[in-house]
Amino acid sequence: MSLPATTVWVEVKIRECHAVIARRHVVTFRAVEANIRKISKGYVTTLQGQVTALQRQVTALQGQVTTLQGQQGPAGGPAQPELPEEAVALVEIEANVMYWVKTFPLATRASLSSRGVNISSTLCPLCENEDESIDRILISCPRVLSIWRKIWSWWHLPPPTSFPLFSIKDIASGSVVSQGCPRLNKVIHGVFQSALWAIWNWRNRVVNSPPDGVEGAKEEDIFPTIQRISKTWISAHYSLQLIS
Numbered sequence: 001m002s003l004p005a006t007t008v009w010v011e012v013k014i015r016e017c018h019a020v021i022a023r024r025h026v027v028t029f030r031a032v033e034a035n036i037r038k039i040s041k042g043y044v045t046t047l048q049g050q051v052t053a054l055q056r057q058v059t060a061l062q063g064q065v066t067t068l069q070g071q072q073g074p075a076g077g078p079a080q081p082e083l084p085e086e087a088v089a090l091v092e093i094e095a096n097v098m099y100w101v102k103t104f105p106l107a108t109r110a111s112l113s114s115r116g117v118n119i120s121s122t123l124c125p126l127c128e129n130e131d132e133s134i135d136r137i138l139i140s141c142p143r144v145l146s147i148w149r150k151i152w153s154w155w156h157l158p159p160p161t162s163f164p165l166f167s168i169k170d171i172a173s174g175s176v177v178s179q180g181c182p183r184l185n186k187v188i189h190g191v192f193q194s195a196l197w198a199i200w201n202w203r204n205r206v207v208n209s210p211p212d213g214v215e216g217a218k219e220e221d222i223f224p225t226i227q228r229i230s231k232t233w234i235s236a237h238y239s240l241q242l243i244s
Helices: 003-070 085-103 109-114 134-140 142-154 168-173 182-207 211-218 223-237
Strands: none
Touching: 134 142, 134 168, 134 182, 142 182, 142 223, 168 182, 182 211, 182 223
């Protein structure tokens, strides 16, 4: 084969190789595009399911708020006490607490740090002994454990051999205690949700307090608040005779 013929042959082979590479790029791009569409479709479906679930929750909560408003009595009737602030907590508890815990990580210091947020400390703001995880701030911090012990005593629950023997996931699933009565189990689950709401709000007050008010915020006794919120939750679902 002469040199010019060899050159032509090489050029032809180069063009063939380019064509093969181009076809492979097209196939690869189409495959990636198909995967992206598939993933996007699944993500949209998941979001639609979450939105539908939230819409059902909102509808149920609107009914509960209407019930609570009805307890105030008709206009012009006998004077009735205004809805307590805990009624607002009731809506937030049922709409958010378990959804936040199961779906989104709470903005604990350890969680923020793991997501690249620059914070001064990752320690639990209540005890400052361990990193602030969800289970630490809501259950196992020594200051918080004392609250859970009071709840156990209030409801005469079988005492665990040591605290904590449960996690936030156990509370979310309702598997912490079983009293043999579905209604009572649901009530206790509502009490636990009330406690989580109150503890997280207490934590936020500590974090957002000025330097000279942090220690005072830590010493706040939130157990009476948990009792009031729990009674509001129960009154919206059952008779208050359950806790009389």
